[in-house]
Amino acid sequence: MSGVDAQQAEVEGHLSGRRLPRWSTPALAGGALLVGLIVQLTGWTVVGLAPGVVAAIVFLLGQAITSLAIEGRRHSKDRIATTLIYATFVVALTPLLWILITVLVKGLSVFDWTFFTSTMRNVSPRQPGGGILHAFLGTLEQVGIATLVSVPVGLLAAIYLVEFGKGRLKFWISFFVDVMTGVPSIVAGLFIYTALILTGVLQQSGFAAALALCILMIPVVIRSSEEMLKIVPNDLREAALALGVPKWKVILRIVVPTAISGLITGAMLAVARVAGETAPLLLTTFLAQDINLNAFNGSQTSLPTFIWDQISRGTTSSVNRAWGAALALILFVLIIYAAARILAARFTPKSR
């Protein structure tokens, strides 16, 4: 958007009257900081506000007033908005970085080769050591199955909504997709547990967990795919249809490939969304301390349930392992993201 910046500067240079000089912002910031410092040093407080907050308010007010006096109402408003938007960025980024750094610092303390290559079989909760291999493989399988089910179903449903859907059925599907995005994850877990496990249709297994994740994933895939399919230009569809290409071929050969980059990104966002889900897995899987590659039979641990289990054991070693697993989970999602970007770049038709 730096183009917008340049354009705007140009436009303002031509059209506006008096402007605040460039040095006004640093000067005001300096003044505000000074006020903050005085508050800090004298201990004199305004309704108990922290010095930093006082400084921020002084800056905002000072800028608004000087700008109002010199540049007029419109520019004053613009400056307030700019300052507030920058402020939201700082306010939002602080906790977000804080948590990432917390996970990084605590997680790295247990990272070593064995942490990735061993399991928890015969490792006491009190001992350090052990690893997440079994949990990682479990997550890979559970999220993998969920993706294999959700992406085709979600994509097809999105194709229906964009390319075929009409009338009442389209409305209801579209409405319930929205509702489904809001289904609390624990309700998804409860549903699979009561409907399929307690009735004896399924065991607690990786597959049951994958089904619960599907409930969370499908609506996200549908929503994102729908948006991506919508922005495929109609000219492409019409040109192909005019050449007598069957509709289904148009969709598979023209529409989907055109939107593939966005579709992949959407699918990966959905993966990221469910990879860290704990609540639905607690009811649908059974905790194991060892590798089980069979998602349809027997206990299978995943990274989120591993974290949950280690935390609740309450020993120093187990809590450390939990943070390590949390970091591993974030890295896993990071790798998926990177892979998605590369895939998306490779498959995008060049002519766009």
Add this chain to the structure above:
Amino acid sequence: MSTSTDETAQSAADPAGISGTAIRAGDRNFLGLSRGAGILVLAVMAAIAAFLVWKAIPSLQADSANFLTEQSWLPDQTPSVFGIAVLAFGTFVTAVIAMLIAVPIGFGIALFIAFYARPRFGKALGFIVDLLAAVPSIIFGLWGLYNFMPAVTSFARWLTEYLGWIPIFANDKQLWTKSLLMAGLVLAIMVLPTVSAISREVFVQVPRMHIEASLALGATRWEMIKMAVFPFSRPGMISAAMLGLGRALGETIAVALILSAVFEVNTHITEPGGNSFAANIALKWGEAGEVGRSALIASGLVLFLITLAVNMIARWIIARRKEFSGAN
């Protein structure tokens, strides 16, 4: 995003109209397949509702108190006494706090990424925000409990000290931890990635023509955002907020860790206490007896219905706004 695209897509989608002959077999199969996928969504939703109702009924029959207004939660007692008043109140308050903070800040950070930051920096920032969606909620909970809460307790004290005359900020217990306020603040951080990621996607789709036209007319950047960006992206912004609200309403483990669950409606939101639908399920499920589990499912059903209602309202608002917005 726009209705006009939608409609052209639909008319283009009419196979009979284009080919002028009967629908081809391939098309028919493909239509069937994709329609089937759509119907599957309806079927799953119906099944969820049906199972929740079926499993909830035994406890609702056993409940000797008013399910909607009773404050205590003792379903496994004889006679069984439980109600959702505390859960509904806590869920409502935490969600409102989370929304009040996360929605403006989420939009702000999305605007920053889309219109203020340098593109490369904005992309990196968007990436970090997306990454946070993958942090397991138990980690948010532990971080919230042991890192975040001690740091913002002074803010809660400040609220009581200077705004204590407002009843909700009064604090008789002289304890400012594990409160609905804290849970709301942590929830705000948790839903921030959702709100900002989706609204960012929407802002990026605003046609450049609109942006450039308004700037060319001499609009300031804020005026451009207000007049070109917001009207175009309003439905998307509302759905971003609604998705965030969905997460806030249903968040389980982080809230369970942070709140000091008390079965009493306490309007002093800085005091320890409160509970929510989802957190209560996590806290009570393990030790619940038969009626207890059914009661928890009944509360899950209520949460499900609330989600349904919230989405209906959002749809209705978007539909209304669409009529009035000049952008499309």
Add this chain to the structure above:
Amino acid sequence: MKLTRILIGSTAACAIVLTLSACGGGGSSSSSANADCASGSIKAAGSSAQGNAITDWINAYQTQCPDATIDYQAIGSGAGVEQFVAKQTSFAGTDSGVKDADLEKANERCSGGPAINIPMVGGAIAVVYNLADVDGLILTSDVLAKIFASTITKWNDPAIAGLNAGKSLPDATIAQFHRSDSSGTTDNFTKYLTATSPSVWTFAPGKDWTAPGGQGAKGSDQVIASVDGTVNSIGYVELSYLDGMQNTKAALIDNGGGPVEATSATAATTIAAATVTGSGNDLLLKVDYTTKASGAYPIVLVTYEVACQKGLSTDQNPALVKSFLTFAASDAGQSQLTTSGYVPITGSLLAKVRTAVSSLATS
């Protein structure tokens, strides 16, 4: 930290001893460490209070018997019994034992069985506090009840000071932590308060905390973490959670027969004196919380394994259930409990437990 290392050392030593005896063991009486190995895998679920104890047993057993895999999921007693009844698991762990309607369902699950409660892991519920300058805080049940009912709110309250002459109790508000989730720990703790101080503790005993005041924390892990991180705080957790904490100490409880430290041995004395209320091999216990015996720590909990005496289908591996529980009830199994802060079953009760385990059918 140091404590942790010692514990790790002793656990490792224990494992070595177990392996050795497994190699050289000849006779297989029910009390020997050399349980006849069974193979295959089973799932069990239930009480989180016994989670770490079971994990230690599983590790020791699997080291001896590499062909066996046992998964225990600590999801809570109620859910554990539910899964057992729904035939998802081979046995269940519970803090309160199955009785009445639940027992009927469990019997039905065992095709007539019957299903029996076997007390296997004991626990002391330690009253933990975080006061830098006070060691060996002494409390009575009345004072304890008043603290947790929020009628005593200061550490230097005369009632506390009277019991702790010469200790420098701070003039500070007591930060009280209790469990926010339903738990057998809360159940036993409140039952103790009700039994010993009915005039002070007027709240309903049960798995859920009903007294006003204080702050709730989810799970014993978070209660101990909260107490350890909050000065002038008090809480209650299973003794095993105290391991590795920096600032937290356990209070001594004066049961009327002098102050008693919370240890595996003092709690074992109380549990050994419990009366059996179940019939036959069903060893449902009733603990006497009001015990005044000297050296008997009164706040204890007993966790049971619920198993089918007969009628567990072969695919759920009754042989492995019996073999594993036999190991758990053995001297080696029970002595492992002490090293990890749990409480062993002792005396004539242990003999009954072994009889009950040996009554389990293997097919």
